[in-house]
Amino acid sequence: MKQKAALKTLVLGNILMALLLTACGSSPPARFYALTPMPPQISEDKTILHDKNKIIAIGPIEIPEYLDRAEIVTRAKENQLMISEFDLWGGSIKTEISRVLIENIGSLLDRDGLAVVAWKTTMPESYRVPVILYRFDAVQDGSLTLRAQWAVFDKDGKSLLSFQEAIVTKPAKGSGYDVLVALMSEALGDLSKTIAENLRFIKNNLVIKKF
Numbered sequence: 001m002k003q004k005a006a007l008k009t010l011v012l013g014n015i016l017m018a019l020l021l022t023a024c025g026s027s028p029p030a031r032f033y034a035l036t037p038m039p040p041q042i043s044e045d046k047t048i049l050h051d052k053n054k055i056i057a058i059g060p061i062e063i064p065e066y067l068d069r070a071e072i073v074t075r076a077k078e079n080q081l082m083i084s085e086f087d088l089w090g091g092s093i094k095t096e097i098s099r100v101l102i103e104n105i106g107s108l109l110d111r112d113g114l115a116v117v118a119w120k121t122t123m124p125e126s127y128r129v130p131v132i133l134y135r136f137d138a139v140q141d142g143s144l145t146l147r148a149q150w151a152v153f154d155k156d157g158k159s160l161l162s163f164q165e166a167i168v169t170k171p172a173k174g175s176g177y178d179v180l181v182a183l184m185s186e187a188l189g190d191l192s193k194t195i196a197e198n199l200r201f202i203k204n205n206l207v208i209k210k211f
Contacts, residue, residue, distance in 0.1 A: 032090040033181045037103035038189040054126040059119030061098045062132045068094060072177055075139045087177040104192030112200055128153045138180050142172025146187040150195055152202055161202050166194045
């Protein structure tokens with residue numbers, strides 16, 4: 001009888017230990033995020049140019065290697081990175097940035113007779129706009145910095161029409177990765193407006209620089 005009781009106690013102990021180990025070893029569920037484009041632009045000018053005879057190809061997009069990963073990256077200090085274990089991008093961050101820039105710039109230039117597409121296109125492009133993001137992350141207090149350069153080339157890639165740089169800073173709006181991703185989307189919106197204005201100026205005041 002004592003042997004059976006001891007065996008029962010041993011079995012129950014093993015089950016309890018297994019449950020404790022399972023609880024300790026379980027990880028919180030991963031959370032996935034996506035960047036979002038700007039809301040559709042509404043203009044007081046009701047004139048729409050339907051003949052979009054100029055095609056703008058956005059890309060390639062380049063980002064720092066430390067950002068090109070599934071995990072969302074922030075900065076603990078200026079020279080110290082933090083990589084989230086459970087807060088992840090739903091897809092390639094580079095593809096996300098490209099998608100949002102194309103949607104934003106396309107919306108901003110919709111009334112200018114300019115169609116905006118990805119750079120690997122079979123369409124006869126009029127301008128190509130490669131973009132380099134040198135920084136696109138937040139620091140510990142939640143504030144965000146985006147630093148980017150872009151160029152505008154003619155369709156053959158032999159004439160440089162413009163070369164610009166922009167730095168976008170956004171103050172913290174709260175804590176959490178959902179807030180951070182929303183802030184990153186806002187920063188891309190600001191960058192998109194600057195690039196769109198640059199392209200609009202080129203379209204209306206074309207000056208070609210040969211090199």
